Amino acid sequence: MTDAIHFKIEGLAGYPLRQIEDPRGDVLHMLRSDNPYFTVFGEIYFSFINPGMVKAWKKHYKMTQRFAVPVGRIRLVVFDGRENSPSKGTLEIVEIGRPDQYHLVTIPPGVWYGFQGISRGPAMIANSPDIPHDPSESVRLPEHDPTIPYHWPPIKA
Amino acid sequence: MTDAIHFKIEGLAGYPLRQIEDPRGDVLHMLRSDNPYFTVFGEIYFSFINPGMVKAWKKHYKMTQRFAVPVGRIRLVVFDGRENSPSKGTLEIVEIGRPDQYHLVTIPPGVWYGFQGISRGPAMIANSPDIPHDPSESVRLPEHDPTIPYHWPPIKA
Numbered sequence: 001m002t003d004a005i006h007f008k009i010e011g012l013a014g015y016p017l018r019q020i021e022d023p024r025g026d027v028l029h030m031l032r033s034d035n036p037y038f039t040v041f042g043e044i045y046f047s048f049i050n051p052g053m054v055k056a057w058k059k060h061y062k063m064t065q066r067f068a069v070p071v072g073r074i075r076l077v078v079f080d081g082r083e084n085s086p087s088k089g090t091l092e093i094v095e096i097g098r099p100d101q102y103h104l105v106t107i108p109p110g111v112w113y114g115f116q117g118i119s120r121g122p123a124m125i126a127n128s129p130d131i132p133h134d135p136s137e138s139v140r141l142p143e144h145d146p147t148i149p150y151h152w153p154p155i156k157a
Numbered sequence: 158m159t160d161a162i163h164f165k166i167e168g169l170a171g172y173p174l175r176q177i178e179d180p181r182g183d184v185l186h187m188l189r190s191d192n193p194y195f196t197v198f199g200e201i202y203f204s205f206i207n208p209g210m211v212k213a214w215k216k217h218y219k220m221t222q223r224f225a226v227p228v229g230r231i232r233l234v235v236f237d238g239r240e241n242s243p244s245k246g247t248l249e250i251v252e253i254g255r256p257d258q259y260h261l262v263t264i265p266p267g268v269w270y271g272f273q274g275i276s277r278g279p280a281m282i283a284n285s286p287d288i289p290h291d292p293s294e295s296v297r298l299p300e301h302d303p304t305i306p307y308h309w310p311p312i313k314a
Contacts, residue, residue, distance in 0.1 A: 022205075023207075023210075024206060024207055024210040024211070024212055025204060025205030025206040025207045025210060025212070025274065025279060025280075026205050027202065027203070027204050027205070028202060028203040028204075028205075029202050030200075030201045030202050030203065031200065031201050032199070032200040032289040032290070033197075033198055033199050033200065033288075033289055034289050040190075041190055041198035042189070042190050043187075043188065043189040043190065044187045044188050044201050044283070044285055045184065045185060045186050045187050046184070046185040046187065046227045046283070047182060047184050047185075048179075048182030048183050048184070048185075049181060049182040050180075050181060050182045053180075053181040053182060054181070055181055055182070070203045070281065071228060071281065117182065122182060123182075124227065124228065124281075126201070126203070126283065128201055131190075132189040132190055132191050133189070
């Protein structure tokens with residue numbers, strides 16, 4: 001087990017994942033019930049993001065997200081607006097994708113996050129949060145909301 | 158919830174999954190802890206299979222596999238050699254892939270299974286078995302083993 005990656009935002013963490021090469025098709029790890037950082041299984045689903053496209057902003061009240069990106073590459077942006085957080089006001093930009101950044105990234109509840117597709121083809125996020133999707137426990141802001149200090153750059157598809 | 162798909166082999170089942178279209182990138186369901194067919198979370202990992210390539214044969218003693226194919230398309234072949242199975246001797250061929258066959262397919266322990274990539278590009282299987290990978294609870298046979306009545310056809314890449 002490689003060491004965890006620490007970010008500036010409290011509760012945001014990265015865990016390098018194994019990629020097992022095979023000429024027939026590689027095998028990629030994501031999450032096991034005996035991983036030290038596993039908590040509870042809520043769901044597993046996939047979110048595709050086309051080149052240059054943005055899905056932002058979202059905040060969950062209860063849910064921890066667990067992202068891996070087995071296809072393509074994304075830019076994940078996280079903003080900590082939590083009142084009592086030691087990292088309040090911090091913005092973090094994390095690239096996730098193979099082969100050099102194939103990590104499990106956990107996003108704690110209470111922070112704003114969004115992502116953009118930055119690979120030539122579509123990227124696929126696999127997300128395994130700790131509770132199943134429940135629309136009542138999340139809120140959204142528009143992609144260019146001025147209260148979040150980040151501007152999504154245009155990217156040519 | 159759409160009805161389950163029944164196969165001839167006892168314990169093999171399919172569950173149609175939701176595909177939510179979005180011009181920025183679609184969202185695809187796989188498995189939730191509150192699905193009636195969910196049991197226990199063991200692991201989630203990804204197995205790619207290149208066009209025409211085969212990964213076969215494997216049998217698990219304890220593990221139930223749960224396959225979804227969010228990228229590309231596979232031919233899954235399952236052979237029931239279980240002594241006390243009502244479907245003993247049955248061979249089943251199942252195609253899985255978007256958009257018309259985007260299903261969760263559960264493979265019970267005790268049967269032989271293998272798969273082949275049949276899409277133009279690589280296919281990706283997401284597998285969420287009910288126990289984490291343990292090499293001591295599975296056995297393998299060569300791809301062309303004569304005890305299994307199936308011949309993997311050559312497919313041009």
